[in-house]
Amino acid sequence: MHEITIKPQWIIRRPGGPALSLRVIELLAKVHEFGSLSSACKASGTSYRHAWELLREAEQLFGDALIVMNRGKGSSLTALGEKLVWADRRVGARLSPMLDSLASELGAEIEKVLSPVPALLRIHASHGYSIQALHNFLGAAGVPNELKYRGSLEAVVALHNDECDVAGFHIPVGEFEAPALAHYRPWLTLQSQTIINIVTRRQGLIVARGNPKEIYQIKDLARPDVHFINRQANSGTRLLLDLQLEKEGIEPTLIKGYEQCEYTHAAVAAFVASGMADAGYGVETPARQFKLDFIPGQTERYCLMCQKKALASPSMQTTLAILRSEEYQAAVNQLPGYQTSESGTVTGLDAAFHALRATVRKRKRA
Numbered sequence: 001m002h003e004i005t006i007k008p009q010w011i012i013r014r015p016g017g018p019a020l021s022l023r024v025i026e027l028l029a030k031v032h033e034f035g036s037l038s039s040a041c042k043a044s045g046t047s048y049r050h051a052w053e054l055l056r057e058a059e060q061l062f063g064d065a066l067i068v069m070n071r072g073k074g075s076s077l078t079a080l081g082e083k084l085v086w087a088d089r090r091v092g093a094r095l096s097p098m099l100d101s102l103a104s105e106l107g108a109e110i111e112k113v114l115s116p117v118p119a120l121l122r123i124h125a126s127h128g129y130s131i132q133a134l135h136n137f138l139g140a141a142g143v144p145n146e147l148k149y150r151g152s153l154e155a156v157v158a159l160h161n162d163e164c165d166v167a168g169f170h171i172p173v174g175e176f177e178a179p180a181l182a183h184y185r186p187w188l189t190l191q192s193q194t195i196i197n198i199v200t201r202r203q204g205l206i207v208a209r210g211n212p213k214e215i216y217q218i219k220d221l222a223r224p225d226v227h228f229i230n231r232q233a234n235s236g237t238r239l240l241l242d243l244q245l246e247k248e249g250i251e252p253t254l255i256k257g258y259e260q261c262e263y264t265h266a267a268v269a270a271f272v273a274s275g276m277a278d279a280g281y282g283v284e285t286p287a288r289q290f291k292l293d294f295i296p297g298q299t300e301r302y303c304l305m306c307q308k309k310a311l312a313s314p315s316m317q318t319t320l321a322i323l324r325s326e327e328y329q330a331a332v333n334q335l336p337g338y339q340t341s342e343s344g345t346v347t348g349l350d351a352a353f354h355a356l357r358a359t360v361r362k363r364k365r366a
């Protein structure tokens with residue numbers, strides 16, 4: 001299958017003037033990472049002289065400085081420089097999953113023309129770092145597949161309606177397992193569906209570095225001095241948050257920003273990193289990538305679900321082999337908060353979750 005990549009790109013200029021070079025943003029990001037202009041030049045393959053030329057042109061465009069040279073202490077970004085780096089990261093965080101999904105769809109359509117009988121593996125899944133890694137490994141293994149990022153509920157419904165072959169969704173471990181499964185129950189078929197484990201991962205509060213607002217618990221989100229950024233309705237993360245709010249007896253209307261939504265964990269982290277929100281709820285990986293603090297909350301299982309009869313297909317057998325491979329597990333285990341201890345194990349839906357096992361036992365007794 002041919003690989004298609006679509007990258008987000010943004011342009012900033014004065015009306016009728018030259019655009020800011022994308023190399024400037026790359027250079028600023030490296031300065032932010034290494035704390036030194038010379039180190040940034042080495043990392044980006046840019047000569048020191050050319051780097052200064054780029055920075056001077058950019059500073060003329062804005063009429064303000066982008067970096068500060070500290071004698072004996074390296075380099076640091078000005079407030080404007082930091083804002084440009086943040087803006088680039090937010091563009092990527094918000095648009096990359098959407099563009100990745102579109103690229104996968106385009107690749108699938110091209111494959112249908114090129115291959116007489118394409119055996120396309122259709123995956124609808126909640127966006128996550130482990131499913132993104134799986135998609136990359138499937139591509140490297142030559143497995144034609146079409147990945148569409150959708151909310152957990154949308155993915156499960158799509159499998160029920162035969163709109164996909166595999167659905168990726170996540171279920172909390174512990175007290176919230178039963179109410180979460182009840183949310184998906186109308187679209188689950190115990191006798192014919194099966195679960196493939198991928199990872200366990202941690203969800204929690206994503207807050208500014210140093211946690212200046214001292215946000216440690218879900219109930220802190222209802223404080224009048226806290227502004228929150230949420231995930232979209234029908235996402236598994238939104239469901240998990242709502243279950244916790246219900247337990248605490250907190251009305252969502254009391255949370256400033258509850259109705260303001262982003263569509264990925266990375267976009268939530270970018271929003272908090274910008275200072276436009278004090279807290280979000282999501283997985284740990286993007287919090288660490290944006291150098292934010294993370295307050296661990298719930299552990300959850302990210303699973304794939306498919307029809308039992310689909311397991312014998314060559315594409316699903318390759319998928320299982322990838323999930324069980326040392327290479328895949330090593331790639332995912334390096335992500336903060338992720339653990340692949342049961343990756344690739346297959347379990348009947350009726351035996352995968354304690355809440356569903358209890359349902360089956362009640363039916364048998366009846």
